[in-house]
Amino acid sequence: MEERSVQKVLILGAGFAGLYTALHLDRLLEKDAPVEITLVDQNHFHLFTPLLHEAASGVIHPGLIMTPIRRLLRKTRVQFLRARVEAVDLSARQVTLCCLALPYDILVIALGSVTHFYNLDSIRSRALEIKSASDAERLRCHVINRFEAATRERNPTRRRRLLTFTVVGGGCTGVETVTELHEFLHHLQAEQYPMIPREEIRTVLVERQDRVLPQMDRTLSRMALQRMRKMGIEVLLNTTVRDWTEESLIFAGEHPPFPTDTVIWAAGVRAPPVVAALPVEKDSLGRAVVDAYLRIPRFPNVYVLGDAAHTRHPQTGEVYPPTAQVAYRQAPVAAANIAADIRGDSPRVFDFTYIGDLVSMGRLSGVADPFGHRLRGFPAWTMWKFYYLLRLVGWQNRLRVALNWLLALLFPAQSAISYECSPECAGELCL
């Protein structure tokens, strides 16, 4: 009898693109197909990023957006390996992990993105990010430490610096973060820090372009701006950050610096170093350029998906944005194409029409442009809630998050930190 050789499919990254490619591929292949599927991630959980800002403010518990990968794979043939990917050798068809080298026949690179700091070292070394579950907890800890320090600080200039919270980047992540943070700060002041005058707390959003949410239409951008200003958030447009000293945040051009002890950097993403190092065509963000089938043209056995890929709509030529929506939609196409590679069938083109953005803006408000329709306020917020509730992985998580949302409407958010949040010491200030 003829021996069928086993095809090794290796998937790097268990985010929206990688995890769902593994799940779809398992379903598409016959149970006895001679295929080994291995999924690799540095974390043991899949992170649902669209709700990360709510985890930062305590509206939902961070554990609810982290689903153990092994639980999701338990009824599949997919093997999981928790390891950090260090390099990919496309010619040798081999991936180097921290402690071993793995060969592959078909490779899927879905390693997401890293924060883009635009070579601003002062920002890279001190700014907070909002990319991971630990970033969300760190942000809450940081805020509480600033409030604690402000209760002891008698110098008004230093107190102002402690109580000025700045988010840089007016895209979806920046807008969702600043609005959620603003509500969290005011809730915290009212609940636990009445000795801090409310008007001393300053929330600022800095955006380089002439409007927030530049990917949406101008009317929705204007509505979002009005909503933030009505909430009391200062929004600085046409303002580019140049440096952040111990004292102040410094801008290019005319805008005067202002003192702030908190910068949350949400000003963009770029490809992770493993992808940026690939010897293939890349864009200015280091993302690998893929063809209409999501493969690297010179290496048709290698797929790059999600934030790590530069993908264009095959008809319009528009570059897809780095969103979970796109990564999630690429997964079934990549899985179908891998199954087709294995069977010797023709691949499918990825031609998904982007349905638009949904942006939450704090309690009961948001903006959205599903299929070109403009929504704002409560309808947009409701749509955002339902959409992401349905996208969460598993009924257990959906039910728990829905209960958390309900509780957050009835009671104040949970502000205590579930891990050790120690006071930090910086110079004379013990924060």
Ligand SMILES: Cc1cc2nc3c(=O)[nH]c(=O)nc-3n(C[C@H](O)[C@H](O)[C@H](O)COP(=O)(O)OP(=O)(O)OC[C@H]3O[C@@H](n4cnc5c(N)ncnc54)[C@H](O)[C@@H]3O)c2cc1C
């Ligand atoms: C705060 C925030 C809010 C967002 N909100 C939305 C939203 O509302 N809607 C939306 O559509 N998009 C949203 N996004 C964008 C969305 O999260 C990304 O576009 C999406 O996660 C990309 O999917 P991906 O599979 O490419 O990467 P990811 O989901 O980031 O997955 C990458 C995986 O690779 C793993 N990994 C990375 N490097 C290594 C390595 N060297 N070794 C091993 N494993 C590694 C990571 O642990 C991760 O599990 C948001 C992003 C953030 C940060």
